[in-house]
Amino acid sequence: MSRLLQKAPLISVFQSLVGAHGRSSSRVFGILQNNVGVSSCRKSVCGFRALCTGKDLSIKKCVPCDSKDLRPMTEQAASDLITKVDGWNLVSEGDAFRLKKSWKVKTFTKGLEMFKLIADVAEAEGHHPDLHLVGWNNVTVEIWTHAVGGLTENDFILAAKINALNMQHLLRRKATD
Numbered sequence: 001m002s003r004l005l006q007k008a009p010l011i012s013v014f015q016s017l018v019g020a021h022g023r024s025s026s027r028v029f030g031i032l033q034n035n036v037g038v039s040s041c042r043k044s045v046c047g048f049r050a051l052c053t054g055k056d057l058s059i060k061k062c063v064p065c066d067s068k069d070l071r072p073m074t075e076q077a078a079s080d081l082i083t084k085v086d087g088w089n090l091v092s093e094g095d096a097f098r099l100k101k102s103w104k105v106k107t108f109t110k111g112l113e114m115f116k117l118i119a120d121v122a123e124a125e126g127h128h129p130d131l132h133l134v135g136w137n138n139v140t141v142e143i144w145t146h147a148v149g150g151l152t153e154n155d156f157i158l159a160a161k162i163n164a165l166n167m168q169h170l171l172r173r174k175a176t177d
C-alpha cells in the first residue's frame with residue numbers, strides 16, 4: 001500500500017477526493033470536521049469519518065450508549081441528519097438537543113398499541129425514547145442519548161426505525177387526506 005502511495009502524489013489524490021464534490025477543499029474539510037462523531041458506528045477511512053446517509057439509517061444498529069467513543073454530535077451535524085428522518089423535529093431543551101415527532105391516533109388504546117410497537121424496536125436496539133400520550137389521542141415521542149446528554153447517531157437510527165414501522169392503521173387520517 002505504501003508503495004502505491006509513493007507512486008500517486010498526495011496532491012492528486014487529494015484533488016480527486018474533493019474535486020468530485022465541486023466544493024473547495026476547505027468546504028469539504030469543514031463538513032467533515034462538523035460531522036466527526038456523527039457516524040460513531042463507522043470506522044474512520046484514511047483519517048476521515050465516512051458520513052452516514054439517511055437512507056441507510058433505518059437498517060443500521062445502535063451502539064451501546066456506554067461505549068467510550070460516544071459523544072454528543074454538533075448542532076451542524078444534527079441539522080444535516082434531521083433532513084433524513086421525515087417528520088422529526090430538532091428541539092432544544094436547555095443547552096441540549098432532542099428529536100421530537102407527534103402523531104394523532106384513532107383511539108387511546110391504539111396509542112398504547114403504538115407505544116408497544118415502538119417499545120419493541122427500542123428494546124431490540126437497546127436505545128429508548130420518551131413516550132407521551134396526552135389528551136387521549138395525541139402521541140409525542142422524544143429521543144436523545146441520556147448517557148451523553150445530547151444527540152448521537154443512535155437517536156437518528158431509532159427515529160428512522162420508528163418511521164419504518166407500519167402504524168398507518170393506528171393513526172387518524174389527516175384532514176387533508
Ligand SMILES: C[C@H](O)[C@H](O)[C@H]1CNC2=NC(N)=NC(=O)C2=N1
Pocket residue numbers: 063064065066126127128129143144145146147148
Ligand atoms: C448500556 C445501555 O446502552 C444503556 O443503559 C442505554 C439504555 N437506553 C438508552 N436510551 C437512551 N435514549 N439513552 C441512553 O443513554 C440509553 N442508555
